[in-house]
Amino acid sequence: MTTTTEPTPSQAAAMRHAKAKDRKKSSGRLMIFGFLSPTLIILLFMVAYPIISLISYSFYNFSALNPHEGYKWAGLDNYSYLLSDSALWKRFIFTGKFVFVCVSLQMLIGIFVGYQLQKAFRGRDVIFTMLMMPMMLSPVVVGFLWRYMLNSEWGVVNYLLSGVGITDVGWLSQTTPALFAAAAADTWMWTPFIILLATAAFRGIPDTIYEAAEVDGASPAYKFFRLTLPMSAPVLFIALILRLIDSFKQYDLFFALTGGGPGSSTETVSFAVAKLAFSYFYTGEASALAVILLFIIIGLSMILVRHLNKMGEKY
């Protein structure tokens, strides 16, 4: 078994050193720079540069129609004008209401369905996959689809509701129903996201925790509120933040579903920016409103990233 003819390791090592050239240790700096720079360049050019220019535009009063002249320094006029404009506050309030209704509805339904889907039954995975489809569709298609279904004369929704005694609701013609119409479409699209994260949160809890609880004689309700919910809170919080950000900046759905109507009652903040910039071409003011919107979203994203990193370490 012993291989006596073998050169002793140190001699073998000496032979090999001649063969292997002593390359200096590349500290990986080159790889870091080489791999990161393309992504950094494109993002700086397509994101950082536009945001900085937006911020500078928001201090000027000019219009995109004739950008060459009319660079009048407006200081904070744009901001003060916006913040004093009651129409704008109405839009902020509407967006707030919309976000509140959507997110609370989606969290409730999502957690409920996610919890029920935890128990394995035949065909669960197929149903689960199919339930995920709505969030993958283009908001424009969803908008039109719901506009077709919610039509007060020939919409299928009114037909189904008349069956239970609620007759022809003007979904798209009255302000409050329009809010709930938009919320219904957004909830239809994004509840699957909450179901997905809730299922992941519940599956993240090891079985031994439930076995320990069973051995400790905890009732199902006690188990859910004292164990399942608190232990899945971090993931559910991430789901909440993500939904807050996405529903706050919703634009495509409104464009297709209500077009901002009836009147301007369902115009969100995003809508207002689009209107200011591309209908009235008040670019200065539009930039100011855009900057306000950006800071709200960036603020929410900071909270999100902190929790994502904390979650990243836990896994």
Added chain:
Amino acid sequence: MSDALLKLSGLKKAYRGKPALRGIDFEVRPNEIFALLGPTGAGKSSTIQAAAGLLDLDAGQVMLDGRDVTDIDPACRDLSIVFEGFNLLPVLNVYDNIAFALRSPSYREDEAEIRKRVHATAELLRIAHHLDRDVGTLSGGEKQRVAIARALVRRPCMFLLDEPLSALDLKLREGLRSELRQIHRDQNSTILYATHDYHGAISIADRIGIINQGRILQSGTIEEIFARPANVFVGRLIGSPAMAFFDAEVEGDQVQIKGCDQTLPAAPFGLSGRTDGAMQLGVWPEDIHVTDGNSGANSASVYAVDNRGYECAVQIDFGTGLFRKVLDEGQTLKQGETCGFRISEGAGFLFDQASGACLSHQHEGAAR
């Protein structure tokens, strides 16, 4: 050529401010198995990665075979490594995983040579019949055998084993450990073996380096460590059962031990200079004589009993502390019984209360 094959001096490394290595200094001599023994998080893995060049050190030097390799790329250091958990590349089968080491630019061999050496090594580790299996289907023990085979096939100048066996069952661990020892003797290889398991370390290593919080507290043969433990931490880690500790007070030439009415002469401790005051007295269990009933000098009670087949070990509670002792042949005690114990003259070491460093410098080893 200095007699050390691997010489690590002054290794320092901090991850985002948290220091992992605070100055590692030890050497591994040719044809030796050097065990790096310390609890999880003591810096064992960082030390092994520093030796392999996988770690950008903040300071320190790595000498390999007389050559300064601190800045040399890991690919040219002619070392091989075996990790605790992940070793085998899932994209390759067993044969290719072993041959992987011989197909790299630095250590390329021609396919015929590879085939010969892979089969010979697989034979040695009794996995020749697994060569074309997919690594996913192997058991824990088989996976570690393939990893060891890959490390062996290249005949590197040194092996780095980072807790290679601690994920395995006790029986498997002992089997693989004795095989490793056998292979070491056959191929007179040099191994740096990191582990947190005292039994694992002493049953395979020629010399042991005790590491804690990024520093090497002591390195030497097990006899040297028994003769003069450098620190309280070493005493607590080494020996099964480990060292017994008593609070002690040095007054003039007498050492008064708290919790028992026995005093020891201070002279044999060879305390350099007048260092009165509170200290910790560490005594190897073999130097404490336990008697049943209360015939011994100090009365105490049996806290717990651990019978190990041939011998019976007890944990003695003497009021202000506990210590453990393997009873002599034929002596048995029950939990709760009272007993007496005496520390034999000239035995034990005095440690500084704060730093835990050993203060006594007696040379005649207390260990018989």
Added chain:
Amino acid sequence: MAAVSRSDTARATRIFILALLTVYVFFSLGPIFWLAISSLKGRADLFAMPPVWIFDIDTTGYESVFGVGAAAGTASAYGVTDALVNSVIVSSIGTLLAVLLGTLAGYVCSRHDFRGKGDFLFFVLSTRMLPPVAVLVFYHLMFARLGLTDTRFGLVLVAIFANVGLATWIMKGFFDGVPKEVEQIAQVNGYSRMYAFVYLVLPMVRGGIAATAGFCFIFAWNEFAFASILTTTDAKTLPVKISSASGATGIEWTQIMAAGVVLIIPVLIFFYLIRKHLLMGMTFGVLGRN
């Protein structure tokens, strides 16, 4: 007796829960099914009240969408085909480049700890979070000045920037799933770092790259805001084309329904391919790393 009633109430709640679940499944899948059916209805059946279940298939919608059959060459040839071509080109090139850049950046962020890594990752993720409308205020001007308006190249640039952030994070998640020892074993055994990346790590995340491409394609394909503002005539993508159908003359429902189905089909195909990595995709590679 108490035992019997306890199991009764248990059974009752179970039935109630089952009922709620079925209502939700209907609410969730019904509309998609309704869209598919409506796209095959003629004009009369489309507006019938009560809604019609059995009807004779009428493909005028699809014919006008593809400018074939009865509607070939006529004015109402609504010419969605070139919008479809635009969508395919913009989405696939945009996805390809976004995934390429994202894979490289994701690998470095997963393996190396460099100064400013946290900020880089936040910046990359925040580009994904930006409300399109806010950025568009400036893009409108920039694209005009650079002559990029109404060009496919312009939309590809948008697709890359909008998805590279997502791709970076998801790929970082997949690379974090690959043990660090893979590169260490390769390096110690004589291979270079680049070799380990290309020949060992990449094959281990093949599934990850495909899933990331799936996600980026779906989001690029569904993108509407940028495309609607930055295009005028010939670079319009499918979602924009559909929305323009609701112009001044009211809504051409048959065409919208057909175009809507055409838009959904590729998305559902890609969705099916990436369903195993859904969690990774929707949570930026943070959850779902087993």
Added chain:
Amino acid sequence: MAKVELKNLSVEFGAFKAVDDVSLTVEDGEFAVYLGPSGCGKTTTLRAVAGLQNATQGDILFDGERVNDQSPSERNIAMVFQFVSLYPHLNIRENIIFPLKARGMPNAEIARKLDWVVGIFNLGDELKRYPGALPPGTTQKVSLARAVVRDPAVLLLDEPLSAIDEQFREEMRWELGHLQRELGVTTIYVTHDQREAMSLADRIVLMNNSKIVQVADPQSIFFNPNSEFAGNFIGSPSMNFIDLSPVANGFRLGESKAVLPTEAVPEAVRGAARPIRLGVRPRDVQLLAGPGTVRVDLPIEDVFSVGRERYFTFRLGDEIAQGVDARTRRDADTAINLRPEGLMFFDAQTGQRIAANGAVL
């Protein structure tokens, strides 16, 4: 406290019989250890006793009462799991009193029980901390406290020490041994570590391939194994096994030329007409002759020290055997001396032990 009886217990997962017809009684207050390699059915048996796994056949009796259909909490058992046994989002105090609160026990009594258990495990200053931030070993102490606080009929432990560092594992072994004797609760402890079994058990239940191999107290299972498996699995360093082939003046050891004198093998064993294997623990193989030792001449290969002891190896064909002897002199060693009481004989085919009177155990 309860007496736990298993009568012909079997647990099957589809075709695989995880537990195969196991019958066993654990007396009231006894500390039984289920010992065996991973996958031998020990954990499944424990989970069946706990009620987390229903038995395919056989009965589980607590104090004579059949509990097969009772849920874990109805059986009043407490369990410590291998990896996750504490609720990570509750601090130590909430973890310990969780079972009491879940059963709606009045707060006054909860506080009393909490003090009692904190006293025993001296967890006084850890109550506010969270499981994630505890020193190793303490997590196990807390999960033990939580199990013991509701004074269960039976305490079940599923390899509680296998996930912690060696140093703390030894610490916890001592602690567990002391606590069990103090509490006196009926305990079933599952492990693959024979040292834990030897030091903790009143009785060891050695299992392999879903069956019980041997049930006995540590001393007798150590000195009197009923099979090669038992002899090999218990005791470290593990037992040497050497084939004996009859020759003129005795039995040849494996393929080597060394011969074991005939008088060393008991008359009855010699008579048995089947190939036999010698089993001897390294500690019964010495270099220097002792009272009544049997001398066998063969070359010693390697001598090395393991802690305070000196090990030596000798080669029999391609098998390597080990011996332990503190008084070794390197040069003069060309023979080994076997202590007669350490010699055990096994049937080479079945691995069953052949007792001195020739009866198969």
